[in-house]
Amino acid sequence: MQDSKLEWIRCPACGEKTRNKIRVDTILINYPLYCPKSKQETLISAKELHITVIKEPDA
Numbered sequence: 001m002q003d004s005k006l007e008w009i010r011c012p013a014c015g016e017k018t019r020n021k022i023r024v025d026t027i028l029i030n031y032p033l034y035c036p037k038s039k040q041e042t043l044i045s046a047k048e049l050h051i052t053v054i055k056e057p058d059a
Contacts, residue, residue, distance in 0.1 A: 005049070011035035012042050012053045022046055030054065 005024050008017040016037045022028070028046040035042070043054040 007049055009033060009044075009046070009051060011038055011040070012044070012051075013040045014038040022049060024049055 006021045007023075009020045009022055010016065011018055011033070014035060014037055016035065018033060018035050020033065026046060026049075028044065031044050031046070033042050033044045034040075043056060045052045045054060
């Protein structure tokens, strides 16, 4: 696993590192990402180190 690239997931709200890392082959769908610094939870998807923020419809 030494040769696979690891990258920290950054908070979409504040830009700080979260406690999660992803690899190039990681796929996340509707993942609730929590940021300990901004104390916000954001729904994201990730594929090939590209992170997309999912906007939740207001209920």
